[in-house]
Amino acid sequence: MSKEAGPAGTPENTSRHNGESKLFEEIWTEYYPKIYIFLRTGFGFSREDLEDLTQDTLLKAYSRYDTYNSVYAISTWMYTIARNLAVDWFRKRKRRAAVTDTVPLHEAEPAGREESPEAELLNEETRIMIKSALLVLKPRDRQIAFLWFYEEIPQKRIAEILKVPAGTIKYRIHEIKKILTSRLEGNV
Amino acid sequence: MKESTDRMMKAYFLTEVKNVPVPPAPGEPGVPVLKGNSASLRRALFSAAASIAIAVLSGVVMVQFGRVTPLERTLVEIEHEYHLSEKTIAGIQKLQHIYSFQHGGGK
Numbered sequence: 001m002s003k004e005a006g007p008a009g010t011p012e013n014t015s016r017h018n019g020e021s022k023l024f025e026e027i028w029t030e031y032y033p034k035i036y037i038f039l040r041t042g043f044g045f046s047r048e049d050l051e052d053l054t055q056d057t058l059l060k061a062y063s064r065y066d067t068y069n070s071v072y073a074i075s076t077w078m079y080t081i082a083r084n085l086a087v088d089w090f091r092k093r094k095r096r097a098a099v100t101d102t103v104p105l106h107e108a109e110p111a112g113r114e115e116s117p118e119a120e121l122l123n124e125e126t127r128i129m130i131k132s133a134l135l136v137l138k139p140r141d142r143q144i145a146f147l148w149f150y151e152e153i154p155q156k157r158i159a160e161i162l163k164v165p166a167g168t169i170k171y172r173i174h175e176i177k178k179i180l181t182s183r184l185e186g187n188v
Numbered sequence: 189m190k191e192s193t194d195r196m197m198k199a200y201f202l203t204e205v206k207n208v209p210v211p212p213a214p215g216e217p218g219v220p221v222l223k224g225n226s227a228s229l230r231r232a233l234f235s236a237a238a239s240i241a242i243a244v245l246s247g248v249v250m251v252q253f254g255r256v257t258p259l260e261r262t263l264v265e266i267e268h269e270y271h272l273s274e275k276t277i278a279g280i281q282k283l284q285h286i287y288s289f290q291h292g293g294g295k
Contacts, residue, residue, distance in 0.1 A: 025213055033208035037201065051211075059214065122199045130200040149194060150201030181193045 024062050027078075031058060034075075034151075035082045041134065042143030043086050053089060057082040076157045079147060083161055133183035140164075141176050148173055 036054045039045055045053060061068075061081050068077050122130075134142055143162060147153045155173065159166040 028213035029210055032210045033205045036208045037204045041201075041204075055214070122196070122203050126196070127200060127203060130196060145197065146201060149197035150205070177193060180197065184193060184196065 023065075027062060027074075028058055031061075031075075031078050035078060037150075038079060038082055038143065038146050039086055041146045042083075042139055043090075044139065045086075045089075049089070053082070053085055057085055060085065073153070073157070075151055076153060076161060079151075079153075080161045083143070129184065130180075133180050136179060136183060137176060141172055144169060144172050145176050145180070148176075 032054055035057050036050055039053055039057075040050055057078065061078055064081075068074065134145065137145065140162065144158060147158045147161065148155075153161070155169045156166050159169045162169070
């Protein structure tokens with residue numbers, strides 16, 4: 001996905017009155033799995049909390065769509081909402097983020113989904129190996145890893161989403177790559 | 189190697205994202221729009237509905253097998269707990285009547 005593109009085109013050009021329902025469906029379909037994995041990777045919620053927070057993120061984004069500044073990529077905005085809700089969740093419950101991922105490693109492949117060429121490169125063993133390598137990272141570094149490797153969001157935007165200095169993100173990406181490379185090197 | 193790590197991580201996250209089953213969006217036909225912790229609320233509602241069904245079935249079974257416990261008592265209990273409508277209660281009482289008739293017992 002383009003770093004500055006919205007879901008299925010440019011939402012700002014969509015007629016709010018005629019296409020609201022369609023817009024929501026597009027946002028839901030595109031961002032539900034992304035937000036889900038972002039929250040799972042970065043915070044280690046249980047499955048039920050993941051479902052709640054993912055849904056809350058998308059509903060909040062939709063209800064506050066008027067506040068979205070189209071200068072920024074919609075993904076930046078969505079992940080900011082997700083991150084804020086996750087932080088609030090922990091603050092309210094005064095719990096510490098679980099270090100371990102409580103969602104089973106072997107999730108069933110939904111039927112009828114086509115595999116992308118990139119996904120075909122990864123077998124189950126490799127997926128588990130990478131998942132284990134990610135668990136070595138701190139929660140914030142896992143959030144950075146997702147936003148950087150998967151969404152390819154620029155460092156400056158990642159800094160805005162996670163509310164940390166851009167220099168910190170640059171340094172953390174360097175460190176994350178070093179850690180992951182050393183973990184994966186012996187297994188590839 | 190670092191480029192390889194980048195590619196592997198991208199592929200990993202692509203796979204993970206693709207593996208997430210997307211539930212129907214709230215507001216789609218048959219999917220209620222619920223606010224707050226909607227998924228939790230849905231589960232709670234489902235759980236409450238299941239409890240009512242079990243309570244009603246238990247009452248019916250008790251009548252069917254001629255147990256001493258009157259269905260009315262069960263009804264009062266579940267009515268108090270789940271605020272059943274008069275229509276629902278009337279329906280259950282009708283069921284009770286049918287079972288009482290079929291099994292030759294009184295109310």
